[in-house]
Amino acid sequence: MTDEVATRPTQQPNEASQAQSRAGAWTSAIAWPLASFAVLLLAWQWLVPLAGIPEYILPVPSAFFERLWTDRGLIFQHTLVTGNEIVLGFLMAAVISIPLGYIIVSVKILEKAIYPVIVFFQLVPKIAIAPLFVVWFGFGLFPKVLLTFLLCFFPTLVASMTGFRALDERVLYLTRSMGASAWQTFRYVRVPAALTYIFSGLKVSAVFAATGAIVGEFVGANAGLGYLLLRGTSFLDMPLIFACLVALSLVGILFSYLVDGLEVVLMPWQRKG
The missing domain is CATH 1.20.5 (Single alpha-helices involved in coiled-coils or other helix-helix interfaces)
Known part of the structure; x- marks a missing residue:
């Protein structure tokens, strides 16, 4: 006592x-x-x-922050459109590339047959084929999401393959000798060992996601921050342009923090303090 x-x-x-x-x-x-x-x-x-x-070359922060406040309804509406494109393209890339990375690493013949084809298509500039998406799919949501997906897919795939390949084979032999099933080995050994690499790829993809959405809106759109940027450029409305850039930066920062927060939740063993 x-x-x-x-x-x-x-x-x-x-x-x-x-x-x-x-x-x-x-x-x-x-x-x-x-x-x-x-x-x-x-x-x-x-x-x-x-x-x-002069202001038509470079406005002061007070000018475009005032514009950000006065046109907050319009900018927020277009921010939601761009944010929706970023989230959908990023999630599509994560859902497809992470399992595909595990499958390619697990089946050696697929790594020899499929991975070179993926690298070949990755070498094609995505910005160059963006106009084709507008011709094929129109001015709606899908071409922007598809372009965002293509920019996020390869970094996440490579990081996933590196993570699943990084595990020492002797650890797998040990789990088999202890009677662990294939699912238990995957759930408790392979995935935790690969998460560090996977989140490295996701953080890179989070940066590319905003780029893909904006480029898609530049090529052809009737809504979104990219569309609003083009409209401001056509009228030399520099405060509006910089207000849109601030809104886009805030979206990118928020999205990056969400990925960091998900990493903290899924990898509690790496928390500091």
């Missing part, structure tokens, strides 16, 4: 210090980027008028 009482005061400070360290880590992860952006925007706001650069 006395031992339990003696250990409680030492455990509580340790838990409190760990909570404080986690809170401090989150605060620093948010505060430092915000401080950097604040310094950048203040320097931009001050240096552009000082250099005599």
Whole structure:
């Protein structure tokens, strides 16, 4: 009884210090980027008028942030369209490329037969074939999702193949000797060992996803941030252009944080603190 009482005061400070360290880590992860952006925007706001650069060339941050607020309804509507294209294309790439990476690694003949074909099609510039998607599928949602999928597919596939191949074969022999089934080996050994590589590919794909959606909207669209950017460019509306760029950046940051959060949930053994 006395031992339990003696250990409680030492455990509580340790838990409190760990909570404080986690809170401090989150605060620093948010505060430092915000401080950097604040310094950048203040320097931009001050240096552009000082250099005599006209607004139709480079607007100051106060101008396009004001436009972002006044046209928030319009920009938000087009942001939802672009965000939908990004999410659908990214999810399609993840759902197809991760299982395909495991199948290619597991069946050696497929790796010799299919993977070179995939690499060959990957070498074709996606931006060059984007106009074909408009001719084939029109100006709707599907060509943008398809282009986003193609840009996200290969990085996720290569990362998945690397992750499933990285596991030491001796570990598989050990699981078989202990009587583990194929599903248990896949669920508790192969997938956890490959997740680090898979999420590396997903983080790269998250960056490409926004690029694919915007390029698809540039080629042919009647909605989305890419369409709004083209409309602002045709009228030399620089505040609108930069407001759309801010909205697109916020979408990319949010999407990147969602991928990071999913990594923390699915890989709790790598949590710090």
